[in-house]
Amino acid sequence: MSHLSVRPCAPGDAPAVLDLIAADLLPGQPPTTPAMLTEALAGRSPVDSGWWAELAAPVTEVIHDVAGTVLGVVSSAIRPGDGAGFLLWLHCREDPPLAEALIAHALDRLGARTVYAFEFASALTLGLEGLPVRHRPATRRALRDAGFTGRDLWRYMRAPLPVGGLPHPAAHLTLHGSEHPRGVSLEVWEDGVLVAEATVGRPVAGIGVLWWIGVVPSARGRGLGAGLLGRAMDLLARLGAREAILYVDDDAPPGGAERDRGAANALYDRAGFTEVDRLHSFSR
Template identity: 60%
Template sequence: MSTPLGVTLRPYTPADQTAVLHLINADRLPGQPPTTPAMLHQALEGRSPVDAQWWAALDQPTTEVVVEDTGAVFGVVSYAVRPKDDTGVILWLHCGEAARTADLLIRRAVAALAPRPVQAFQIASALSLGLEALPVRNRAVTDEALRRAGFTGERLWRYLRAALPTPGLPHAAHVHIGRADDTGKNTRRLEIRNGPDVVAEAVVGPPVHGIGVLWRIEVAPSARGQGLGRALLGSALDVLTGLGATEVILYVDDDAPAGDDRDRTATNRLYDSAGFIEIDQLHSYTLARTGHPR
């Protein structure tokens, strides 16, 4: 693939670490910790504490940088192949939201992954705290570049944030709190029980740089309409505050239409009324390849 004069695409090297971290952290959203060298190393190795099973299904990622004649790095892209369905995956990309650089990096990844179909921003990486897709308001240039390249975008998540402590929420009277290490994130599980049955549960992640995560909150259909969700939310946020969190983030998978079994209207109403603010909406992308065997 040809590149503009004065610009080189080459494999990432350890000497690029500082410049690449600068690019990544320039795109950091509110509620996300700074990306560290250790986090970058995990991503380069193809590992992540979140969505680990999806990373395990990939071949070793390829990471490339865009470099000026002066040696300055001004863009980076990481991509891989998923052998089980012969699909290419663009894992992460940072370019200072410069349109020409975004176009160049996307074209490079698509060409390298040809003739496979390509998915982009489908799984969370080690570079963030569970950010699974592209924040389209904060990364509008990258969103537009993907669409120019023929990708179709799909809204998957709302990304919300609140300061802690959050006053005014009720608390569940009897909550069982234990570790939820089966998630692989050193999390805590809060359960409300009715006899032997768990009728509501929440899972929270320990703070990173003061940022806690509410990974999920669920109430059994038979127990809804009794205020358990709001009370459990209050208890979960108290647990995070007790662990040292000064803010909390969460992700709502509200891509389902109203009336669907996965309709999140009530969930969104709960979080909005509890003081959570929407930071962005997260989209993932697909690029079909005509004639590619599946």
């Protein structure tokens, strides 16, 4: 790799960087726009915004050949509060030597400290919090070889709209809709108590996100979750979505009944959602 060099990402690199990101585009994700890239380069994101606000300004660098062709990009930052380092995002068309070189360079820049990789969702995607390990095998392997340990945190799923296998609509459900920072919240209230809710994101390029769905323990087993999911998917379709994606944090610890995602996974499977990938984050 002696014929390659690393330098700070410049405004003129944006088309090449967007091409690198597009090469890793997952099913169910909208194409990354120049505006999304600008936000990521500035260290801002509509998802996990509080975590991003704790970071110092990110440093984004490109690796290029002698002709100046950009072959890869990596972004990293330090969190002043605890001194931790973060490898925020990386793209190199899954070329193994390039992935290794970019990770090694980021680690050199971050120095001797605890480093986390793919910990937060960046503005480049619609909520991808983690590395999609099946679609990014070279990056995963390079992280492992550099001493990182991965954590399997999210199940990333998608389905075309409309979905089937659900109450459609659930006539017994009286919903209250309200604006939410991530989109629209649908709520079920009984006797002045919120018993179930779902939050969906307004569609981007025909793709809607189910950010959250939950039913309080005392109201479970009555079909509220299925009915609420059906209504949420109806709403996304009315807003112009052609497909829906969601993330299941099914890393619940043993005995963690409050976070048991077994029923949720069964519901999504029954509704026709398919698993696209698993999302891992890493630490070293």
